[in-house]
Amino acid sequence: MSDTKQLFKPEDRGFDFGTAVAEAGRCLLCHDAPCSQGCPAGTDPGTFIRKLRLRNVTGAIRTVKENNILGGACGVLCPVARLCEKECAACGIDRPIRIGKLQRFLVEQSWRTDFRVFAGRPRPAGEKRVAVIGAGPAGLSCAAELAKLGIPVTVFEARPEAGGVLRYGVPEFRLPKAFLEGEIADVRSLGVEFRFGKRIPSRAAAEALLGKGFSAVFLGIGLWKASRLEGKPRDVAGLLSSVDFLAALRDGRKVAVGRAVKGRTVAVIGGGSVAIDCARCALRLGAQDVYLLYRRSYAQMPAEEDERQEALLEGVHFLLLNQPVGYLTDPRGGLRGVSLRRTRLGVKDASGRRRPEELTGSDWALEAQVAVEAIGNEPEDGLGLIRADARDCRTAKAGVFAGGDIVRGPDLVVRAVLDGKTAARSIARFLTRGRSPQKAAR
Amino acid sequence: MEKRPDLSVEFLGKTFINPFLLSSSPVSNSAKMLERAFEAGWSGVAYKTLVTGRIPIVHPSPRMHPYHYGETRLMGLQNVEQTTDRGLKPNLRDIAYLKKHWPDRVVMASIMGFANQEWADLARACEDAGADMLELNFSCPHMTVEGSGCKVGQEHELVEKFTATVRKVVSIPLVAKMTPNLADMSIPALAAKRGGADAISAINTVKGISEIGLDDWVPRPNVFGKGAISGYSGPAVKPIGLRFIAELASDPKLKLPLSGIGGIETWVDALEYLLAGAATVQVTTGVIHYGYRIVEDMIEGLSDYMAQKGVSRVADLIGKALPNLHDTGKFDVAKQGVAQYDLDRCVGCGQCYIVCRDAGGEALEWDAAKRRPRQIEDKCLSCMICGFVCPVAGLITFKKKPASWKRRPTVTLG
Numbered sequence: 001m002s003d004t005k006q007l008f009k010p011e012d013r014g015f016d017f018g019t020a021v022a023e024a025g026r027c028l029l030c031h032d033a034p035c036s037q038g039c040p041a042g043t044d045p046g047t048f049i050r051k052l053r054l055r056n057v058t059g060a061i062r063t064v065k066e067n068n069i070l071g072g073a074c075g076v077l078c079p080v081a082r083l084c085e086k087e088c089a090a091c092g093i094d095r096p097i098r099i100g101k102l103q104r105f106l107v108e109q110s111w112r113t114d115f116r117v118f119a120g121r122p123r124p125a126g127e128k129r130v131a132v133i134g135a136g137p138a139g140l141s142c143a144a145e146l147a148k149l150g151i152p153v154t155v156f157e158a159r160p161e162a163g164g165v166l167r168y169g170v171p172e173f174r175l176p177k178a179f180l181e182g183e184i185a186d187v188r189s190l191g192v193e194f195r196f197g198k199r200i201p202s203r204a205a206a207e208a209l210l211g212k213g214f215s216a217v218f219l220g221i222g223l224w225k226a227s228r229l230e231g232k233p234r235d236v237a238g239l240l241s242s243v244d245f246l247a248a249l250r251d252g253r254k255v256a257v258g259r260a261v262k263g264r265t266v267a268v269i270g271g272g273s274v275a276i277d278c279a280r281c282a283l284r285l286g287a288q289d290v291y292l293l294y295r296r297s298y299a300q301m302p303a304e305e306d307e308r309q310e311a312l313l314e315g316v317h318f319l320l321l322n323q324p325v326g327y328l329t330d331p332r333g334g335l336r337g338v339s340l341r342r343t344r345l346g347v348k349d350a351s352g353r354r355r356p357e358e359l360t361g362s363d364w365a366l367e368a369q370v371a372v373e374a375i376g377n378e379p380e381d382g383l384g385l386i387r388a389d390a391r392d393c394r395t396a397k398a399g400v401f402a403g404g405d406i407v408r409g410p411d412l413v414v415r416a417v418l419d420g421k422t423a424a425r426s427i428a429r430f431l432t433r434g435r436s437p438q439k440a441a442r
Numbered sequence: 443m444e445k446r447p448d449l450s451v452e453f454l455g456k457t458f459i460n461p462f463l464l465s466s467s468p469v470s471n472s473a474k475m476l477e478r479a480f481e482a483g484w485s486g487v488a489y490k491t492l493v494t495g496r497i498p499i500v501h502p503s504p505r506m507h508p509y510h511y512g513e514t515r516l517m518g519l520q521n522v523e524q525t526t527d528r529g530l531k532p533n534l535r536d537i538a539y540l541k542k543h544w545p546d547r548v549v550m551a552s553i554m555g556f557a558n559q560e561w562a563d564l565a566r567a568c569e570d571a572g573a574d575m576l577e578l579n580f581s582c583p584h585m586t587v588e589g590s591g592c593k594v595g596q597e598h599e600l601v602e603k604f605t606a607t608v609r610k611v612v613s614i615p616l617v618a619k620m621t622p623n624l625a626d627m628s629i630p631a632l633a634a635k636r637g638g639a640d641a642i643s644a645i646n647t648v649k650g651i652s653e654i655g656l657d658d659w660v661p662r663p664n665v666f667g668k669g670a671i672s673g674y675s676g677p678a679v680k681p682i683g684l685r686f687i688a689e690l691a692s693d694p695k696l697k698l699p700l701s702g703i704g705g706i707e708t709w710v711d712a713l714e715y716l717l718a719g720a721a722t723v724q725v726t727t728g729v730i731h732y733g734y735r736i737v738e739d740m741i742e743g744l745s746d747y748m749a750q751k752g753v754s755r756v757a758d759l760i761g762k763a764l765p766n767l768h769d770t771g772k773f774d775v776a777k778q779g780v781a782q783y784d785l786d787r788c789v790g791c792g793q794c795y796i797v798c799r800d801a802g803g804e805a806l807e808w809d810a811a812k813r814r815p816r817q818i819e820d821k822c823l824s825c826m827i828c829g830f831v832c833p834v835a836g837l838i839t840f841k842k843k844p845a846s847w848k849r850r851p852t853v854t855l856g
């Protein structure tokens with residue numbers, strides 16, 4: 001087991017002080033910094049890099065954490081190549097400043113130097129309490145922002161611990177546990193209350209909290225039902241959804257999963273980031289061969305370029321232009337293989353990518369003892385995404401707000417953080433209706 | 443919001459909201475610009491040096507040159523700028539405007555006369571315009587007019603005479619700004635005190651030549667084919683400024699409040715000036731490099747430092763390094779140490795080996811197979827230059843040796 005433990009060790013160690021200062025030294029300190037405009041959550045890299053450059057390290061940490069309560073996790077997980085770093089003016093010279101890594105460094109530096117941005121902050125003391133449903137990025141961000149605005153918050157979380165996808169989805173080798181523990185401790189230090197193992201049974205039940213001591217409700221419940229290839233998945237031993245597979249690796253079932261995967265051939269179905277995570281985990285668990293089955297080609301894969309490259313280099317076999325059409329089982333009900341049909345790319349579809357067209361008579365079977373379906377996530381209650389206004393996160397029901405993946409569909413941590421902040425400010429306005437408008441004080 | 447330390451300081455009877463001022467230069471050239479500086483957080487300004495309109499001032503063009511060192515921009519800055527090239531009247535109007543609209547900020551008018559009467563006229567005009575205090579510029583290193591600038595600063599009788607002249611005609615406090623282009627600053631500083639100065643500011647720019655064109659052989663800046671020995675400022679001069687502030691602060695005869703200038707860009711630089719004895723600090727080149735915005739980081743950085751150290755007032759930092767400042771003769775050379783290596787983290791570059799062999803104690807051998815240095819400890823001079831070049835932070839550190847430890851003598855050939 002210690003072998004797999006090693007393999008799940010975080011791979012990227014992050015900058016040390018000297019490297020970070022040198023990287024900050026490359027920054028052009030732009031006026032009206034374009035990187036800051038490229039950050040969905042308003043983390044303001046232009047300012048925190050300038051602060052680091054001017055030896056105001058504590059101030060730089062403060063900027064990150066005030067603007068983005070999950071600044072560390074975002075520094076690690078954000079696809080920076082299409083966000084802040086894409087806008088970096090240094091791209092016009094050679095390569096962008098490594099903004100994500102600097103952001104991550106600052107958060108780690110705060111732990112190393114025991115500099116707590118929120119130490120000594122008064123506890124929220126307002127009379128009206130807000131219920132936040134879900135302790136994922138959206139819920140955590142909303143709760144932290146509310147607490148900073150002086151509004152008491154209770155977070156209801158179905159699972160035993162906070163983090164949402166960060167804890168029960170993203171594999172440990174990509175996001176070290178320290179980021180979860182450290183940043184959740186920051187949320188707690190703001191005086192946010194948590195109720196774990198407390199599933200709110202339905203949307204109606206969430207709305208009903210309005211009458212029960214809560215003046216507003218924020219829904220940040222994410223997408224926790226895996227989309228399945230065959231509408232109703234068969235009970236086949238060895239056939240898993242990405243949600244089950246990834247959660248098992250982080251909630252104490254790693255040994256059991258490891259036993260099922262070790263030495264076997266694993267087929268992962270899908271071309272997104274989640275599929276890549278599943279494939280890389282399977283390799284780390286000791287799978288003999290891992291195939292990534294995707295119906296379009298490499299260029300159309302939704303997964304980030306760097307993840308695709310890393311998976312390829314680690315030894316994941318990309319089996320492109322193949323559409324899985326069914327599973328083969330052995331007499332004991334165990335998985336034996338995946339039936340595949342070859343495809344070719346036709347004309348563009350609504351997503352702007354060329355549509356895969358199945359080639360009749362091209363069916364074949366890939367032998368595999370384990371298959372993981374990673375073809376998308378949906379709301380758990382089957383009721384579809386929640387509709388909320390992007391500008392203020394308000395839903396059709398007054399007092400009920402929503403954000404993150406449950407509104408956007410599968411998206412990013414940093415956009416969930418943005419929604420949490422937007423919702424909190426909008427809730428603050430909602431709570432002070434009729435009174436003088438509340439300023440979003442910092 | 444949690445309680446933040448109070449950054450305010452008392453200087454010459456005025457409360458400054460923080461110790462950070464702009465020094466007299468293009469960064470303090472007009473009220474329009476200074477309003478933005480005050481918005482950014484600067485507590486006050488030494489306004490760009492005023493002169494009477496008698497001799498028109500025209501700046502050479504170009505008037506500055508950057509000294510980049512490798513990847514580091516503006517290690518130093520060379521300039522041949524003169525005093526203000528704006529008329530006296532518009533400047534006085536600007537000073538009055540600033541005092542009216544920014545009552546919590548301090549305006550110190552910098553003046554330079556070319557004759558006794560001019561000093562008196564300028565001083566009176568500035569006081570009438572509402573200036574809180576005056577800075578007497580005895581220190582510009584490249585004034586083209588005889589009897590002005592640091593030529594005065596180097597003649598202590600003139601310093602005393604001009605200060606006394608000003609003292610007689612105004613009641614606001616006087617700060618005498620010193621040139622570093624001399625061996626002992628306490629002589630002109632004491633002369634200024636005798637003349638009636640209430641405080642000293644230092645340093646103005648250091649005379650130097652930062653670069654010479656390799657094709658045209660003209661020292662920079664190249665003013666249409668001519669160069670000059672002129673004023674050098676920025677991070678490169680900080681050690682010089684700190685030295686003079688520490689010396690003035692330790693002078694038992696002087697005992698005047700000090701305003702530290704020279705190479706300040708960050709809160710760390712500013713703090714060092716405070717620890718060396720300055721009560722306020724002034725900045726030019728830092729703003730020429732980064733703009734007024736750097737004060738935000740100076741304020742935040744210093745107040746976080748104070749909070750972490752449990753220091754509640756800036757005054758409690760002033761001069762705190764002085765008790766630790768001694769003549770080198772006071773060092774206890776019976777105590778010795780060596781460089782200590784944490785080779786687990788070594789990346790095998792061998793730079794330590796090269797510098798120790800060629801500039802140190804020849805105390806390292808090179809294990810070529812392992813690519814690691816091997817230290818012969820009793821040859822180590824504890825010069826620590828190996829640590830200066832090591833790319834891995836904290837790999838090479840200083841370790842104290844017991845009193846019984848002996849260093850091997852240097853090898854003699856022949």
Ligand SMILES: Cc1cc2nc3c(=O)[nH]c(=O)nc-3n(C[C@H](O)[C@H](O)[C@H](O)COP(=O)(O)OP(=O)(O)OC[C@H]3O[C@@H](n4cnc5c(N)ncnc54)[C@H](O)[C@@H]3O)c2cc1C
Pocket residue numbers: 077078079133134135136137138139156157158159162163164165166169170171198199200201202220221222223224246273274277380403404405406410411412413414416
């Ligand atoms: C495997 C994987 C890898 C990813 N990698 C990245 C990446 O590298 N970078 C990136 O930016 N994004 C990544 N994402 C996307 C990102 O994780 C999500 O966009 C983000 O987590 C959405 O946050 P959220 O708060 O809306 O939802 P979630 O993170 O899903 O959190 C929702 C929370 O609500 C709780 N909950 C649900 N229902 C209830 C209920 N009824 N009562 C109480 N609690 C409830 C859940 O237990 C959960 O804790 C990845 C997603 C996955 C699945």
Ligand SMILES: Cc1cc2nc3c(=O)[nH]c(=O)nc-3n(C[C@H](O)[C@H](O)[C@H](O)COP(=O)(O)O)c2cc1C
Pocket residue numbers: 465466467468490491506519521523524525526552579582619645646647673675676677679703704705706724725726727728
């Ligand atoms: C372009 C330029 C112009 C200056 N003009 C003046 C001046 O008019 N009067 C004055 O007292 N000092 C003048 N100085 C000196 C500065 O006020 C300051 O003493 C010196 O630059 C050192 O500080 P620094 O390293 O922060 O720039 C000037 C400096 C520069 C670079």
Ligand code: SF4
Pocket residue numbers: none
């Ligand atoms: S900085 Fe402005 S004033 Fe100075 S040379 Fe450039 S354009 Fe001219």
